[in-house]
Amino acid sequence: MSKKVKKIMVVTLACVLLSGSMAFTATSAPKKIDIILNEKEIKTQAGTGAKIIDNRVYIPATVLRSARFSVEYKNSTLHLMNSYFHYTRNLMEMHVFNHVFTTRFNKIDQEVVNIMGKVILEEPVDFSKLQEFIEETESNAGILPDNFTPVLDYNSYDFSHAWQSVEAYKKAVHELIAYVDTGDKEKLKSFYQERKQALEYYDLYTNVYDLIFKASFTSAVR
Known part of the structure; x- marks a missing residue:
């Protein structure tokens, strides 16, 4: 030949x-x-x-x-899509979502710390900024299923712990407001419990995020 x-x-x-x-x-x-x-x-x-x-x-x-x-x-067109493109899109979508979510969540936590300092010093407390941060975090649309490609053993992606952390923090803030209004120590105790739960959910989210991000990176470069 x-x-x-x-x-x-x-x-x-x-x-x-x-x-x-x-x-x-x-x-x-x-x-x-x-x-x-x-x-x-x-x-x-x-x-x-x-x-x-x-x-x-x-x-x-x-x-x-x-x-x-x-x-x-x-x-009359043959479309070829390299799988590298799918997994790099995973990385971009996840990076944007994680940056927005973690930034907003940290604003919530920092504002709570500021409020607790004022409570201890018995100074006037304004919850408006905290409520604004919570609403901003809830508005984050997250990652659309159509924009995500399953990787390795992960048949789907589940970042639900992110939203659970926000819901738990909302409950914590509700209890904190009730404590400031009433001085009821049980409300303060409930606040600490809900905040602890919120932070635990947040840690679970970051662990899942790291696993899926690494899996997407591995699939993109192998």
């Missing part, structure tokens, strides 16, 4: 279409098939472009070399 023949050898890739099997007749005019890899078109040399033969799509072997990808054919 000549080098020229070897150079233009192609591998066969049977595309499974979401909309059903592809149907082409022998008299159909040949169509140019664009190849998109990670949202970027791949240019091919004349004679080495993708072709449809017997209801199968043939593409140059160089397109698939050392690449992990998913495939979808639609509208």
